[in-house]
Amino acid sequence: MEYFLMVSKELHFTKAAEKLGISQPTLSHQIKMLEQDVGYALFNRIGKKIELTKVGEIVQKEALNIQNSLQSISSQIRALTKGEIGELKIAVLPGEITDLVSTLCIKFNQLYPNIKVFVQSTDQVEKAVLENQADFGIGFEFNRDDMLMVTKLYDEEFYLISNQSTGEQKASFSEVLDSPLILFPNIHQCRKILDKTSLEVGRQLEPIVETSSIESILKLVRNGVGRSFVSRTLYEFYDTEDLFFQRIEKLTLTRSVYLVMKKNRFINYTARKYIELLLCEIERLRFHTEKDEIASLKSSIS
Template identity: 85%
Template sequence: MVSKELHFTKAAEKLGISQPTLSHQIKMLEQKVGYALFNRIGKKIELTKVGEIVQQEALNIQSSLQSISSQIEAFMKVEIGELKIAVLPGEITDLVSTLCIQFNQLYPNIKVFVQSTDQVEKTVLENQADFGIGFQFNRYDILQVTKLYDEEFYLISNQSNGEQRISFSSVLDGPLILFPGMHQCRKILDKTSHEIGRQLEPIVETSSIESILKLVRSGIGRSIVSRTLYEFYDTEDLFFQYIENPVLTKEVYLVLKKNCFINYAARKYIELLVREIEKLRFHTEEDAIASLQNSIL
């Protein structure tokens, strides 16, 4: 302000401080720099060559601070930045990836990285992901684990036999088209079949849900998929049955670090996820969802 007004009294008035205070601050700055910043000629002053250098650098600093503020504001409003999500391989990955379509439509300038991993907790703990989604998590003190909903599994086919429910052992009697062994749904099926003394022998294995649905439509066999996938994909021409004896369900959890900054992108994605879960009428624990929503506001 002094370099702009070239007058201490006028500069002090513009800054809202006393003239002696301003003069003292300029003297302290000159002592720090080691050179005079102004030539004082009677009541008039002018910038020295050193003063011109300091003035230019000060303007550069001011511009940088404004740029920092603008970038932070843009980041908080999801105009720029990225979102990293860690998920277990399988239907959770499909759910998260499918929601990315809606998220991109709402926030086209945000980059989303979906990491499919068996070590969701480790990824979140090491700050490689903003949050994670999966079936089971250890209750670390520094992690906030929230149950999102109960995942059900359906038997799907291209024609109806008029029965709403079917026993798991009966499911194994017909040809099956299933995900490969690394898929979370398949792990549940392998474990359950082993418990009843049976062995899964699918006629086709594929990691593509689109391929599974296409094969089921063609009548090659039936399949077992999560309700998440059944609801999220075009399955109006297919039929589903509830599986019982035993019932196949899995609890889906969201995990994030406690007392950590949750960026705007992560908050908005979690809000979108919760809305979709509620819209599909999954069985949720209202208190847990409310607690999650309060923690990310």
């Protein structure tokens, strides 16, 4: 399989043999043996050039899955036998969901300091998971795919935050639009939901300040520059004890957070530990969850 994958990558027997450190005749013989086992040709040979056959494409896809599973097994063994050494790769949507994942990484690093964590911020979370570039992904909406397992982690609402208390537990979305607002730019998922909601009430958001930094938003609110809408996730995961929050009367200001993994993929030690930590945080903060979906996820990573 290793020889086959190198040839399928290079599409050249001589180059593949050089990279593998073996002779070309040895490589050709190994490929012929694999073709005999499969029962079909894996490459079309056109002069000195080669290309994968349709059967070859299928074998390549499955061989990559096998290779990834072997790497996952090795990673888990290293983690268990060498002080939990390993890697964790997470794909997340750009914006505030990256803040959630990164903030949890602080606690994860305290528990597992020898594990390297890579957070990939991308609009193509599903692709990253399907192509084994990430152990799992977190985002707001995912297309249902036969090769993906999508689990709803929790539902969350949005808060209006300010530096002074109004004495009211709820605020009218329409009335808030007349006050100075500090918001994320319109490329952020949070802002997109706010823009959509404002259009539903026949208004348009006109923030006094736009910034992609949640720390800057909180600082500006603390100093009385204006108020802001933030998701409960951000409110809970950042230092906001000195701020006041109100729930929004507009019911459409809610969203769901999902975790996506590749079906039938081995869940390595590092991914399991991070997901377990994430689920503990969700339970601690009492987010609204679907108990059956959470139970299914726990079962799949146990």
